[in-house]
Amino acid sequence: MTDDPDDAPELLDEFFRTGEIRIGGKIVRRGRPPLGAQPKSSVTLRLDADVLESYRALGAGWQSQINADLRRVRKLKKA
Numbered sequence: 001m002t003d004d005p006d007d008a009p010e011l012l013d014e015f016f017r018t019g020e021i022r023i024g025g026k027i028v029r030r031g032r033p034p035l036g037a038q039p040k041s042s043v044t045l046r047l048d049a050d051v052l053e054s055y056r057a058l059g060a061g062w063q064s065q066i067n068a069d070l071r072r073v074r075k076l077k078k079a
Contacts, residue, residue, distance in 0.1 A: 040067075
């Protein structure tokens with residue numbers, strides 16, 4: 001095996017149109033997900049550093065978890 005980058009196959013336009021991106025066997029969708037009937041709103045929110053760190057430590061989906069926690073605390077039904 002060589003480390004020569006010229007040994008890699010050429011990536012053609014077809015690859016970028018139809019190719020799939022996978023991470024650990026899971027397909028990663030490109031672009032933003034479709035907005036539903038009730039799209040979420042983007043806001044600026046100031047949080048204490050430890051709170052933000054705690055949520056970010058959850059990994060992917062940490063913002064959705066904040067949303068779920070706020071719904072639970074405010075006793076709101078799922079949209």
